Amino acid sequence: MGEAILTVEGLGKSFKNKQIIKNISFHVKKGEIMAILGPNGAGKSTTIRNIMGIMYPDEGSITFHSSKGVPRHKIGYLPEERGLYKGVKIMDILLYFAELKDYPLEKARKRALEYLEKFDLKGKEKVTIEELSKGMAQKVQFISSIIHEPELLILDEPFSGLDPVSQELFKKEIKDLANKGTAILLSSHQMNLVEELCDRLFMIHQGQKIIYGTMDEVKKEYANFKCTIKGNNDPSKLEQMAMVERVEQDGDQSILYLTGDVVIPQWLKQLPEGLQIEELSIDRTSLHEIFIGIATGKNMLTKESELYAK
Structure with a gap:
């Protein structure tokens, strides 16, 4: 794998004197899929929002390549809370997102048609979002996050609500994007899919790093x-x-x-x-079992050493 596209160093954030994340550090390399995991309330969403520039950290730094901050036109984001304009036609909404990212519209139109065909939405360019099923709308939202060929793609619960066929479609596309060099940061509670897809993982518990390493390292150390x-x-x-x-x-x-x-x-x-x-x-033992053990306090890691990605 290549250079680090995203580097997070010593990130800290508090709300009303309560520290939500503390000393969070990791990096995501070109062409890799890295999972950011943790139970609800662990600090995953706060970390992602800081990377996205939706909020700003109290401590630490976020760099893209070697520059401070992440340029918005270089990043793609699929939020956990889905939200497309319901009365707008599919093609119009995809071109709108491309324009927001300063991406050439004719090139975006060509990519949109290719992806609509790939995601079984061929011929639905003029259909509005409200006419689609939840799964189909999620496909459109996924396409909107990658229409501009981002260097860094953040996926927050990308498989939520998808049927098994659509899950396979998403998995294949995520792998293809990584193979073409996209750096992918993925958050999901579906541990079986994380274990299958991801090269490395970063696990947070109560706002702090618990595990950080390759999937093989984590399995050997904790499973x-x-x-x-x-x-x-x-x-x-x-x-x-x-x-x-x-x-x-x-x-x-x-x-x-x-x-x-x-x-x-x-x-x-x-x-x-x-x-x-x-x-x-x-x-x-599976990543799911490791996660459950940590989240429930039954397997709080007592090892003094921590895994670090190589």
């Missing part, structure tokens, strides 16, 4: 292995096995959460005789 066994087995006996922290039972399926120092090939050799195994799989 222990788990073994799922399908079969009629006594969970109390499984709990007595070496390297097993706890067992969760779901019908005839046992999920064994293993300690961080487990060596899988050796551990498999010591499975007790008489164990009923119809299916067995081993993987690491």
